[in-house]
Amino acid sequence: MVAKVQTEMTIDVAGEEVEGSGELRWSSGHLGAGGSFYNHSSRNTTWLNIVKVGEYIDSLNINFRNSFFKKIGDGRSTSFWNDPWLISEPLKDKFPRLARLDSCTNVKVIDRVIRDGENLCFCGSWVREPRGRNSSDLDHLKMLLDQFQGYRSNEDSWVWKLSSKGTFSTKELTSIINSRTFSVNNNFIETLWNNFVPKKVEVFVWRARHRRIPVLEELDKRGIDLHSVRCPICDGSIESVDHSLILCPLANDIWLKVLNWWGFGGLTNWSINEIFKGKANCVMSETGAKIL
Template sequence: MLSHFRHKDIDLQSLCPIRVGDGTRTSFWHDVWWDDMPLSASFPRTYVLDLHKHVSVKYRLSMGLGVHTLRRGSRGGVEQEQWNKFIGLLQDFHLRPVPDRLGWVNDVSDTFSISSARKLLDGITLSNGGISTHWNNWVLIKINVLIWRIRLSSIPTRERLSYRGVMVDSILCHVCSSTVETVEYIFANCSELISL
């Protein structure tokens, strides 16, 4: 199911960021919980030096921020620069007494709902055709549907069938055989059909 969305360039994971509470269920280095990428990608040199690569946020923070958590101390340059940024970032971070959870950026309450997900996916995947649909209750439903399909140009005319690879004898109007059979031509311009 998720691969279907990835093929349509819909990244559901970015819409559900991790909200760290007590830090027990979030991977310190590999989950995206700070900024927009894992800490292993933000601080690659510090990650390589760290002795504890597969631990939770809670466990890593409980160890403290000293160099004793590294294979060796930094050797200056980029390593030292990343280490200083890393320490600065974590000194201001505090765990809270609530469980870790996923957020939902598509709703102001930050809580996932089927309704908000459906609205998001419909907005991305469904084409509205640029026009709103107004149903007339005094007309039969099949007439409403026909008018709706005409407005969206989704009637299977000979031109559309040929474009989709269906073998047709000719793409000319089957009534008058003078012009290409399009939705507009059938319902507005074909002199033979207008006279009916």
């Protein structure tokens, strides 16, 4: 299903919050307005990728695609059946049979919840009168509508439930994703980020510490058929992450030259994880410790 999210919501770009324009369409199990987007996305790789991003974020237990809902102002731009406004899901998902009986599937809230004196009441327009189970669903719907607080003078607006401010920003979403992706527990190596070095270096170090470098030992573990797993440079040992980055004579010479350049002593703990845990045995300056 499709949500048409007005991008008057705040969107963060490169750390700065700016006001967007036009519409942001988002595919969601609980956000939607008709099936046109689904049909369009099935032919458009860009939109399919956007949908996959939403699915991936949900897989991190963030519930992103259900995090948008409509806050009612004057009720003129919110679809009564298709937008999540009264409860956490669209009413057409909660009451699918009633939605199909409505004579106008994209009717607005203002056209179905009308003021009768000081009270608000539901004004249905049906293809045929609800009977049996549909009648029970209608009673349930009216009970939910009793919770509606009424209209306001401002326009309807989208609210993002994952933000305390209610406005969507990519910066805040990134922070939420990072908190789930890079959380530290007993099964994972602590993630170290350091503004002193370029991002690509930080990423490489993270991959090295998690054995995500495509050295011969790791490729062999993943079932790739290799002629040999020995180091192609020195042929003195298996090409592991530690060997290729530290223990290989060529890498070792580079380490010693760099350490001598910085005025350090030699390292005795030759392991990537020990170095970046700060347990390597060498004397270094404050700047050198920050780099390592």
